[in-house]
Amino acid sequence: MAHMMFRDALRAALAQEMRRDPRVFVIGEEVGRYGGAYAVTKGLYDELGADRLVDTPISEASVVGLGVGAALTGLRPVVELMYVDFVGLAMDQIANQMAKWRYMSGGKVKVPMVLRTQGGTGRSAGAQHSQSLEAWLAHVPGLRVVMPSSPADAKGLLTTAIRSDDPVVFIEHKALYAMKGDVPDGEHLVPFGKANVLRTGGSVTIISYSRMVHTAMEAAVSLAKEGLEAEVIDLRTLNPLDTETVLASVRKTQRVIVVNEAHRTAGFCAELSARITEDAFDVLAAPVVRITAKDVPVPATLLEKLSIPSAEEIVTAARALAGRRRA
Amino acid sequence: MMMRIREFEDRVAESYLRGLTAGSMFHLSVGEEATAAGAGVAMEEGDCFTTHHRGHGIFLARGAQPGRMFAEVFGRTEGYCAGKGGSMHIADITLGHMGANAIVGANIPISLGGGFSMKYQKTGKLSVAFFGDGALNQGVLYESMNMAALWKLPLVFFVVNNQYGMGTRIDRASASLDFVKRAESFGVRGGRVDGMDVEAVAQSARELFSWSRAGNGPGFLIADAYRFYGHGRKDPSPYRDKEEEARWKLRDPVENQKKRLIGDGLLTEKGFAEMAAETTKEMDEAVAWAAKQAEPGPRELFTHVFVD
Numbered sequence: 001m002a003h004m005m006f007r008d009a010l011r012a013a014l015a016q017e018m019r020r021d022p023r024v025f026v027i028g029e030e031v032g033r034y035g036g037a038y039a040v041t042k043g044l045y046d047e048l049g050a051d052r053l054v055d056t057p058i059s060e061a062s063v064v065g066l067g068v069g070a071a072l073t074g075l076r077p078v079v080e081l082m083y084v085d086f087v088g089l090a091m092d093q094i095a096n097q098m099a100k101w102r103y104m105s106g107g108k109v110k111v112p113m114v115l116r117t118q119g120g121t122g123r124s125a126g127a128q129h130s131q132s133l134e135a136w137l138a139h140v141p142g143l144r145v146v147m148p149s150s151p152a153d154a155k156g157l158l159t160t161a162i163r164s165d166d167p168v169v170f171i172e173h174k175a176l177y178a179m180k181g182d183v184p185d186g187e188h189l190v191p192f193g194k195a196n197v198l199r200t201g202g203s204v205t206i207i208s209y210s211r212m213v214h215t216a217m218e219a220a221v222s223l224a225k226e227g228l229e230a231e232v233i234d235l236r237t238l239n240p241l242d243t244e245t246v247l248a249s250v251r252k253t254q255r256v257i258v259v260n261e262a263h264r265t266a267g268f269c270a271e272l273s274a275r276i277t278e279d280a281f282d283v284l285a286a287p288v289v290r291i292t293a294k295d296v297p298v299p300a301t302l303l304e305k306l307s308i309p310s311a312e313e314i315v316t317a318a319r320a321l322a323g324r325r326r327a
Numbered sequence: 328m329m330m331r332i333r334e335f336e337d338r339v340a341e342s343y344l345r346g347l348t349a350g351s352m353f354h355l356s357v358g359e360e361a362t363a364a365g366a367g368v369a370m371e372e373g374d375c376f377t378t379h380h381r382g383h384g385i386f387l388a389r390g391a392q393p394g395r396m397f398a399e400v401f402g403r404t405e406g407y408c409a410g411k412g413g414s415m416h417i418a419d420i421t422l423g424h425m426g427a428n429a430i431v432g433a434n435i436p437i438s439l440g441g442g443f444s445m446k447y448q449k450t451g452k453l454s455v456a457f458f459g460d461g462a463l464n465q466g467v468l469y470e471s472m473n474m475a476a477l478w479k480l481p482l483v484f485f486v487v488n489n490q491y492g493m494g495t496r497i498d499r500a501s502a503s504l505d506f507v508k509r510a511e512s513f514g515v516r517g518g519r520v521d522g523m524d525v526e527a528v529a530q531s532a533r534e535l536f537s538w539s540r541a542g543n544g545p546g547f548l549i550a551d552a553y554r555f556y557g558h559g560r561k562d563p564s565p566y567r568d569k570e571e572e573a574r575w576k577l578r579d580p581v582e583n584q585k586k587r588l589i590g591d592g593l594l595t596e597k598g599f600a601e602m603a604a605e606t607t608k609e610m611d612e613a614v615a616w617a618a619k620q621a622e623p624g625p626r627e628l629f630t631h632v633f634v635d
Contacts, residue, residue, distance in 0.1 A: 025447070051447070056474065057470070057473060057474065057477070059470035059471075059473065059474065061436060061466070061467050061470060062435075062436040062439060062467050062470035062471045062474060063436075063474075064436070065433070065435070065436020065437050065439060065440060065467065065471075066436055066437075066439045066440040066443055066471075066474070067440060068436070068437050068440055069377075069425060069436065069437035069438060069439060069440020069441040069442075069443065069444065069454070070440040070441075070443050070444045070447070071440070072375075072420060072425045072426075072437065072440070072441070073375055073420075073425070073440070073441050073444040073445070073448075074444065074448065075444050075447060075448070077440075092430055092433055093433065093436060096430050096433060097428075097430075097433060097437060101418070101426060102631055102632065102633065102634065103411055103631045103632050104408060104411060104412045104416040104418070104426070105407075105408045105411075105412060105416070105418045105419075105420075105426065105631075106406070106407070106408035106409025106410065106411045106412060106631055107409065107630065107631035108407070108408060108409075108418060108419060108420060109418060109420050109425075109426075110634050112634075141632055142632055142633070144633075164634075164635055165634035165635060166633045166634050166635055192635075
């Protein structure tokens, strides 16, 4: 077990998989000599060279397409899209190509490719560099969507992603790169579709993923002081979605808050709310509460943090829910 | 090969009328046979390629079995894509086909990846992106040209220029018609060929493909041809000048190659008739076989979304 930053855990997974399998290569803007816009690939260029850490021009659509073609012909590309906000530039290659070739070919081909990208607020980076666009990607059948919240999961989920024969969109959170945590040494794989119950409790279930897991935990600590025990679930992957763990918790607590940093309308919290309502309506003491970013473009600078959920909002919602009883 | 392609395409149209096909999205390449046959013969085993949505002929020229292609068009489980791809997404990686694409130009970056892969794996093989003139104004073409030239990838951009992007003639879509110059400005070796002459296409393609395969960098070849039918099945092409159509049809690649071979004493009328009869028999059998194949059941709907 080593104590390391989230970005170092990602790098450990990349380095390990690249040493293990010569078919794995990293390609994207500034991934080589620069070491990655968020220093995730720093140092790898010196060890593994320009053939394995391929710097590209700023041509997102074709770089993602290159990954698809390389994956179809036997390689295992890890393509880096510097910001998830740039996904629009490459969306045809992601949604129509990367996601669909397995199905369109009737299972005759596979696309073992990882699209690593990064999103969220935290750096006052403005409306074009701070979004949480996972719902756009989770909407497309054929894509695995992974959003780690801790250094250990960053390593374990990225290793699983690289070894997966399916196309994976791996979304990191920019505010987590410097976060430290214990990370298992050597090979560490975290399976897709297994949510992490970070805290057990019987008063309310709080479901989240990526950075908002930490906000949820902060809220849980406050709630405990008031005698309310929150169960906090980190989904880890949106596709596959661990509905089993979610529904088991919902049946226990009967009260649910879903939290993410994305916009409210047509966001992934809406999907979670719908699924819980469809499958566990009979046990719910109150409607599922969504706590999300506001439906405004992410403002730069001082307004940024007002646009995203806070621990206080979660605490307030949990208090209100605790008083509800099934009719 | 050109006769087989033409017969195949005509049978797709006929099969639709007979109610055998699943859906009606077919883009037939009649008139463009010389481009497919000429490029196909210049490729080698181990080369990989993608095509545009009008790609039946190219795949046939690379060894596709007509029966399995018909089965795909008919939506049957024995089709190349288990009935899930259809006419516009036929793929078979064992024959190097990374897939026909229904998004104009989107196959080009995938072929860029194929070229990258051929070089990365030191296969000594080539990647070819086939697309129509409609893709000549898509951004990804030029992104891909740049990267292919930057990294000297074994990749050829092969344009089947049938003069029309759907209903818009090439000079109504492009300010400059000197596409070779565009390619050359990226450091891509450019060439232009008469796409109605199969021998000319084969010769140009062989030379450029070998050059690129040998590691000299990417190439671009534009083959000027004509789409004898409409864009799709129901399109009578009212936007085309009838005189223009007649003029191009005089240059029918199948007829002209037949005349040339007879003139050179390499073929007789009788020999041609025998080839035609053989082709008809092959396609009769392929259609009959495909029509007998099983239709996918409801369980097949959910398979092949993921591997794991």
